Amino acid sequence: MEQFLQQLTNGLAVGSIYALIALGYTMVYGVLKLINFAHSELVTLGAYLGLTLLTSLALADRLGPLLGVLLLAVMVMGLIAVVGAMLDRVAYRPLRQSPRLSAVVSALGASIFLQNTIMLIYGARYLNYPHDILPKMTIHMVGIDVPLVRILILCVSILMMGGLFFFIQKTKVGTAIRAAAIDQGAAKLVGIDVNLVVLLVFLVGPALGGAAGLMLGLYYGQINFAMGWSYGLKAFTAAILGGIGNIPGAMLGGLLLGVVEAMGATYISFAWKDAIAFLVLILILIVRPTGLLGERVAEKV
Amino acid sequence: MIQYKTIALIITTGILAVLPQFLNPYWVDVLNNIGIYAILGLSLNIIVGHTGLFNLGHASFFAVGAYTAAILNTQYEIPVLWLIPVCGLSAGLFALIVARPIIHLRGDYLCIVTIGVNEIVRIALINNVFGLTGGSNGIFGIDRPNVFGMTLRTPMEFYYLILAFGAVTIFLFRQLEYSRFGRALNYLREDETAAQGSGINTAHYKLAAFVVGAVWAGMVGNIYAAKMTIISPESFTFWESVIIFVIVILGGSGSIPGVILGAVLVVGLPELFRDLANARMLVFGAAMVGMMIFRTQGLLPQRPRKYTLPQGRRNGEGGE
Amino acid sequence: MKLLSVSRLTKSFGGLTAVNSVSFDVQPDTVVGLIGPNGAGKTTVFNLITGIYRADQGEILFKDQSIVNFPTHRIISQGIARTFQTIRLFQNLSALENVLAGCHSQMKSGVLGSLFHTPRQRREEKMALEEAMEALAFVGLDSNALQMARNLSYGKQRLLEIARALATKPSLIILDEPAGGMNEHETWQLVALIGKMKERGITVLLIEHDMSLVMRVCENIVVLEYGSKIAEGPPQEIKTDPRVIQAYLGVEEDD
Ligand SMILES: Nc1ncnc2c1ncn2[C@@H]1O[C@H](COP(=O)(O)OP(=O)(O)O)[C@@H](O)[C@H]1O
Ligand SMILES: [Mg+2]
Numbered sequence: 001m002e003q004f005l006q007q008l009t010n011g012l013a014v015g016s017i018y019a020l021i022a023l024g025y026t027m028v029y030g031v032l033k034l035i036n037f038a039h040s041e042l043v044t045l046g047a048y049l050g051l052t053l054l055t056s057l058a059l060a061d062r063l064g065p066l067l068g069v070l071l072l073a074v075m076v077m078g079l080i081a082v083v084g085a086m087l088d089r090v091a092y093r094p095l096r097q098s099p100r101l102s103a104v105v106s107a108l109g110a111s112i113f114l115q116n117t118i119m120l121i122y123g124a125r126y127l128n129y130p131h132d133i134l135p136k137m138t139i140h141m142v143g144i145d146v147p148l149v150r151i152l153i154l155c156v157s158i159l160m161m162g163g164l165f166f167f168i169q170k171t172k173v174g175t176a177i178r179a180a181a182i183d184q185g186a187a188k189l190v191g192i193d194v195n196l197v198v199l200l201v202f203l204v205g206p207a208l209g210g211a212a213g214l215m216l217g218l219y220y221g222q223i224n225f226a227m228g229w230s231y232g233l234k235a236f237t238a239a240i241l242g243g244i245g246n247i248p249g250a251m252l253g254g255l256l257l258g259v260v261e262a263m264g265a266t267y268i269s270f271a272w273k274d275a276i277a278f279l280v281l282i283l284i285l286i287v288r289p290t291g292l293l294g295e296r297v298a299e300k301v
Numbered sequence: 302m303i304q305y306k307t308i309a310l311i312i313t314t315g316i317l318a319v320l321p322q323f324l325n326p327y328w329v330d331v332l333n334n335i336g337i338y339a340i341l342g343l344s345l346n347i348i349v350g351h352t353g354l355f356n357l358g359h360a361s362f363f364a365v366g367a368y369t370a371a372i373l374n375t376q377y378e379i380p381v382l383w384l385i386p387v388c389g390l391s392a393g394l395f396a397l398i399v400a401r402p403i404i405h406l407r408g409d410y411l412c413i414v415t416i417g418v419n420e421i422v423r424i425a426l427i428n429n430v431f432g433l434t435g436g437s438n439g440i441f442g443i444d445r446p447n448v449f450g451m452t453l454r455t456p457m458e459f460y461y462l463i464l465a466f467g468a469v470t471i472f473l474f475r476q477l478e479y480s481r482f483g484r485a486l487n488y489l490r491e492d493e494t495a496a497q498g499s500g501i502n503t504a505h506y507k508l509a510a511f512v513v514g515a516v517w518a519g520m521v522g523n524i525y526a527a528k529m530t531i532i533s534p535e536s537f538t539f540w541e542s543v544i545i546f547v548i549v550i551l552g553g554s555g556s557i558p559g560v561i562l563g564a565v566l567v568v569g570l571p572e573l574f575r576d577l578a579n580a581r582m583l584v585f586g587a588a589m590v591g592m593m594i595f596r597t598q599g600l601l602p603q604r605p606r607k608y609t610l611p612q613g614r615r616n617g618e619g620g621e
Numbered sequence: 622m623k624l625l626s627v628s629r630l631t632k633s634f635g636g637l638t639a640v641n642s643v644s645f646d647v648q649p650d651t652v653v654g655l656i657g658p659n660g661a662g663k664t665t666v667f668n669l670i671t672g673i674y675r676a677d678q679g680e681i682l683f684k685d686q687s688i689v690n691f692p693t694h695r696i697i698s699q700g701i702a703r704t705f706q707t708i709r710l711f712q713n714l715s716a717l718e719n720v721l722a723g724c725h726s727q728m729k730s731g732v733l734g735s736l737f738h739t740p741r742q743r744r745e746e747k748m749a750l751e752e753a754m755e756a757l758a759f760v761g762l763d764s765n766a767l768q769m770a771r772n773l774s775y776g777k778q779r780l781l782e783i784a785r786a787l788a789t790k791p792s793l794i795i796l797d798e799p800a801g802g803m804n805e806h807e808t809w810q811l812v813a814l815i816g817k818m819k820e821r822g823i824t825v826l827l828i829e830h831d832m833s834l835v836m837r838v839c840e841n842i843v844v845l846e847y848g849s850k851i852a853e854g855p856p857q858e859i860k861t862d863p864r865v866i867q868a869y870l871g872v873e874e875d876d
Contacts, residue, residue, distance in 0.1 A: 035409060091590045098597040100408075101349070105550045108543055109589025116583035233416065233539070240413045275424040278417030285410055286402050298634065301494055301664070301673050301705065473736045480735030480742065481728050481749075488711055488722050495709035498671065500697035500726030500789050509732060605715060610766060611751050 005144045007262045013150040013219065015258020016157035020212040021235030022242070022250035023164065024084075024205030030181035030245035031194075031201050033100065037107040038087055040232020041114035042080050042206045046213025047223040048122055050076045051129055060133045069133060069218070073156075076214050077207040084206025085199060087114075119225040126224050129217045153215050160208060161251050167204075168247055177201065181245060230274075234261075237281050243294020252292060257281075317464060321457045329456040331572050336463035337525055339564035340470050342548035343557065344517035347474070349546065350555035350603070351483065352510040353490030355408050358415030359545045361422040362515035364537035365392040366522025368426065371440040371532050372433050381527045382446045385520050392519025393512045400511040404504055419539050426534040439533025446527040459528050466524060470517065471557055477513075478557075479606060486510055487555070551592055553599030562600055623682070624649040624793055624824050625670070625701075630679035632665055639665045641848035642679070647793065647841075652815060652825040654835045656859075657845035658868060663828045664706050666845070667795055671703050672696045683793070698726040702791035704782040706798050706828070712771040716762055716781050719770050720753040723788025727752070756784040760814060776807035783814070787823075794818065796827040800834055812838055836860065844868070 021043055028036045053075055054060065059068035091110040095103040134152070138145035168174035180187040180197040188194055216231065217223050238257045242249025257277055264276035290296050321329045345359045366388035374381045403414050429436040445452045446462070453459055477483045485506050488496040497503050526532050544567060552563020570588070574581035592600070625647040632640040640662040647653050655663050668674040670681055672693040681689040688696050697703075702723070711719050728749055734742035757763045760780040765773060770781060779799055786794055800808045808831065815825055815838050829835045835842065836856045844852040844859060846868045852859060859865055 029409070035412070091594075094594045095597065098593070099554070101355070101550050101554065102593045102597050102599070105547055106590045106593040108547060109586045109593065111586070112589065113583055113586030116580070116586060120579055120583065233420075237413060237417070240410060244409055269428075271428050272424060275421045278420050282403065282414055282417055285406060285414060289406050289410060291410070298674060299494070301668050301709075476738050477732075477735050480738070480746070481725060481730050482732055482735035484718060484721055485725060487714065487718075488725075491711040491713060492709050494673065495705070495711065496722065497693040498673070498697070498703055498705065498709070499722040499785055500694050500702075501722065502692070502694040504692075513732060605767075605769070606718065608715075608717060608750065608767070610717075611747075611754055 002144050003266065005142055006146075007266045008259065009144075009146050009150055009154075011259035011262030012255060013153045013258070014262065015238075015255040016154050016161075017212045017215050017219070017254075018231070018235045018238045018258050019161065019251045019254025020157055020208045020215075021231060022239040022254045023161070023247065024209040025236050026239040026242070026244055026247060026250040027177075027201045027205045029239070030247075031177065031184075031198055032092070032096075034092060034103050035107060035236070036087075036092075036205075037104065037232070038091070038110035038114055039205065039209055040228035040235075041111050041118070042084055042087070042209045042228075043213040043216070043231055043235075044118055044223070044225060044228035045083060045114065046076050046080050046210030047217040047227065048118060048127075048213075048225075049079055049210070050214035050217050051127060051223065054130065054133065060130075065134050073211055073214055076210045080210025080213075081203040081207040084202045084209075087206075088198065088202040115225060115228070122225060124225060126222045129221050129223070131221055134218060149219055153219060156211075157215070160211065164204070164208070165247065165251075173200065234277065237277065241281055241284060241291055243291030246291070246293045246295075249291055249293035256292075321460045326456045329460055331569065333456055333459050333463055333528065335564050335568045336460075336467050337521060337528075338545065338548060338568050339561045340463075340467050340521050341518055341545045342552065342560040342564050343470055343474055344514045344521065345545050346514075346549050346555065346557075346560050347477075347486070347517075348510050348514040349549050350553075350560070351478075351486040351490065352507060354507060354510060355412040356415045356511070356514075356542075357412050357539070357546055358417070358419030358542050359514070359518060360537045360539070360541035361415075361419040362392045362396055362518035363522045363525070363541070363545075364422055364426065364534075365395045365515075366519025367526040367532050367537070368434055368440070368522075369519070370523040370526040371443050374443050374526075375440055378444070380447060381444050381523065382448065385523045388523040389516040389520040392522065393516035395519075396511045396515030397508065400508055404507050404511070416539055416542070419537075419542050423534050423538055426537070434534075437534060439531060441531035443526050443530045443532070445530065453527075463524060463528075466520075471561075474557060482506075482509070484606075490555075547589065551589065551599055553601040553603060555603030556599070556601050559599050559601035559603070566600075622649065623647065624684065625826070626680075626682040627666070627670070628680045628682075630666065630669055630681065631677045632662075632669055632674060633677060638848050640669065640845075643845065643848070643850050645843045645850065645853060647824060647826055649792075649824050650819065650822060651840045652819060652827070652838050654839035654842040655826065655828045655845065656830075656832075656835060656842060657851075661845040662848040663845055664797055665848075667703060667797055667828065670696075670795065671701060694726065697789055697791075700790070700792040701795065702786035702789045702793070703795045704779070704786055704797055704799060706801065708775075708778050708782060710770040710778055710781060710785075712769070714770060715767050716757060716770055716773065716784075717750075717753055717766040719781055720756050720784050720788045721749060723756065723785040724749040724753055726789050753788055756788045757781075759787060759817070760784045761810070775802040776804060779803060779807075779811075780814075787818070791823060793824045793826060796825065796829075798828050798830060800829060800831050808834060 024039045025036060028034055050072060053072055059072050087110060091106050092103060095106055134149055137148050139148060139151060168177060176192045177197050179192055180194050184194055234257060238253035239250045241257060242253030260280050261273055261277045265273040268276060341363060348354050348356045369388045369391040370381055370384045373379050373384055399418050406414060426434045427437045445454055453462060485501050488501055489503050489506055493503055548563035548567045549560055553559020571581050571585055574584055577584060623646045628644040629642045630640055631642050643666060657663055669676050672691050675690050680687060683699060683701060728745050730742040730745055754763055757766055760783055762777060762780055762784060773781060800811055812834060818825055839856060842856055842859045843850060844865050851864045851868060852862045
């Protein structure tokens with residue numbers, strides 16, 4: 001039981017990171033029908049920028065751990081948002097009218113470019129996050145000792161997702177984003193500035209991805225220039241699992257995938273952990289071809 | 302015009318036939334890699350280029366073929382080239398079983414499933430599934446292939462094997478393009494509903510495209526195993542699938558010359574940039590973005606098929 | 622004897638019942654019109670007949686055999702062909718290849734024949750080419766055979782869709798607003814074409830907004846409104862039916 005609860009909280013924490021990354025995929029997909037394969041590199045970049053700022057500014061020493069990390073997160077998110085918008089400008093915007101698979105190749109190219117840029121700047125070796133930023137304490141709850149980082153990650157992610165959900169559902173800009181995702185042509189007709197929506201999506205998605213990268217650094221303590229590749233793949237899986245283009249779907253998909261993976265690694269086989277995640281995805285898609293929350297619309301003929 | 306084409310073909314064949322005589326073994330090996338990726342690209346082209354199915358897991362079919370060759374050769378000592386049809390069949394069967402339940406998935410859902418299958422295959426290989434695949438070290442000691450009593454060892458000897466297989470592939474795939482089957486794939490890509498409305502069993506053709514592409518990738522897997530004599534899971538990763546995919550789209554979806562040019566660039570360019578050392582992949586990534594922006598349809602896009610119209614029809618001279 | 626018999630056909634999308642228990646018959650060798658205001662459910666009826674949508678309820682008999690919810694390609698190979706209201710050609714392929722798509726169901730060669738170009742495959746290919754050219758000539762597009770579909774005028778694209786449908790060798794062809802986007806001359810040609818199809822023994826079921834065309838070519842007319850059938854009969858009767866006049870008065874400006 002104790003092990004189960006440990007794995008559950010671990011799975012939820014990792015899953016909430018997946019969910020944050022998945023949101024970036026799903027938002028861009030919703031508006032542009034593009035799989036932004038370079039999103040994973042924005043996550044990596046978030047982790048590296050986090051480390052750089054952390055060590056160079058010594059925020060944690062000056063402001064105390066919690067406030068320091070919070071400020072750090074804000075800075076990382078802002079920087080990655082700018083990189084995200086630039087990525088769209090350079091690699092995707094010229095391809096808006098092109099065949100969809102051409103844009104996918106551009107995304108793959110951008111991903112390779114960013115990954116190797118990071119490698120050239122920071123080197124190919126693993127780098128360590130200083131392990132004394134967040135206090136190494138555990139909190140006793142539901143009968144087990146849960147590490148503080150885990151709880152922090154879960155809470156912060158849920159706060160961010162809640163904020164995003166509110167933004168998308170309740171604000172005027174959020175409604176514009178949803179409208180553009182349903183039908184760009186119609187959205188233009190009613191006066192929505194689709195270019196602005198795209199810009200927004202490329203600011204918000206990468207910002208969340210950057211935050212996720214920082215969390216990965218804090219949670220695992222080690223980062224590598226290639227780390228985004230596998231987390232990105234997992235997050236993309238999560239986005240599809242929930243129904244690509246669907247924002248609550250990405251959140252649900254991420255959390256579910258994190259838990260499935262943690263449980264699979266513990267109770268089935270650690271070596272098959274990644275395969276289990278994909279197997280679950282495939283089984284779910286066989287039953288629900290458009291993901292858990294994706295709508296099944298009959299194409300109008 | 303026909304003469305002009307024949308002459309071009311003869312010259313190209315001539316150049317390809319003597320090319321390795323002027324190159325050192327290193328560059329001949331680069332050519333061999335280009336050849337292998339070109340044939341893999343052509344096989345994926347059936348699925349992605351002609352049918353428009355988003356497959357980012359093609360390396361899994363390649364893997365099934367390569368491991369079939371490696372296992373049957375090392376365990377039962379069957380000469381490796383004899384196994385080419387078996388490798389094609391096993392990869393085709395694998396594609397049939399895997400694609401059957403998921404073939405109705407739309408575009409990007411299909412894409413992630415193919416990635417997933419690729420990952421599952423790779424992990425299965427690493428975990429030494431059925432005790433046959435040798436885990437992460439893979440399988441070594443695959444026999445050198447033997448053609449008409451001659452054992453192939455040097456890159457140059459393999460060059461001619463790959464060239465021959467490539468030529469057969471090009472010939473057959475061109476025939477396929479000019480057929481009921483090839484056209485059906487294109488109808489599906491252009492408009493699935495209209496294809497159904499014209500009487501085409503689209504689910505059948507999607508599956509058939511996967512199987513044909515997989516059969517070919519499986520056969521290339523055999524040649525790859527024979528050339529390397531040692532294979533391991535890291536040769537069949539998602540990254541490998543990405544490379545094959547990029548070859549197709551960058552070169553020209555649906556176009557045989559395009560895909561070959563794609564293979565030359567994607568495999569050959571990083572070799573030319575070797576002086577850049579660590580920066581070469583960075584340049585490569587940027588080049589991918591740039592090429593897609595400047596040649597959105599790929600470098601050599603698919604050209605319309607030519608038909609000689611029946612006698613007595615106007616405008617029947619066709620094409621060029 | 623009936624060629625096509627639709628009974629109590631029903632289809633809804635979410636809360637909207639697009640087709641509500643519609644029944645009608647099509648006699649062989651006739652031209653039947655399906656009319657009604659925009660959104661009445663006409664196209665949906667066609668999509669149900671050709672298996673593009675799944676029916677919620679009801680029965681469709683073709684040559685006395687049930688075809689309801691069969692896969693589209695099987696319905697086509699049984700002898701029903703169709704065109705689409707929003708033209709759905711293979712825009713990047715030539716007119717000839719568009720028509721060859723229609724020939725597909727008449728052909729047999731599979732992967733192996735296609736890879737190796739066996740003698741049988743070649744013979745079949747030659748035949749198909751001739752039949753495709755014949756279908757193009759039938760609609761008057763043989764001189765456009767090698768042009769890309771997307772480069773044809775709107776009216777010619779409509780004709781090309783008809784040629785593609787004819788190439789499946791149908792006994793029933795269903796046309797969804799074939800005159801949509803055609804000029805007067807082209808419409809007049811279309812009327813002649815429908816006559817020629819009838820001569821060939823092809824039964825025609827069509828949706829059309831151009832009332833003069835419908836009245837001219839149809840022997841029997843079925844009228845839908847809000848998904849339900851409100852009238853059925855020969856043109857003279859339909860013209861004077863008070864319910865039909867009522868239904869059309871409200872939406873006259875739309876058409
Ligand atoms: N795939 C679909 N999804 C949702 N609603 C649909 C779909 N197809 C048709 N409808 C709706 O069904 C109704 C009938 O449409 P349709 O059959 O196209 O009308 P008509 O052809 O008579 O103009 C319309 O309200 C239309 O919006
Ligand atoms: Mg309609």
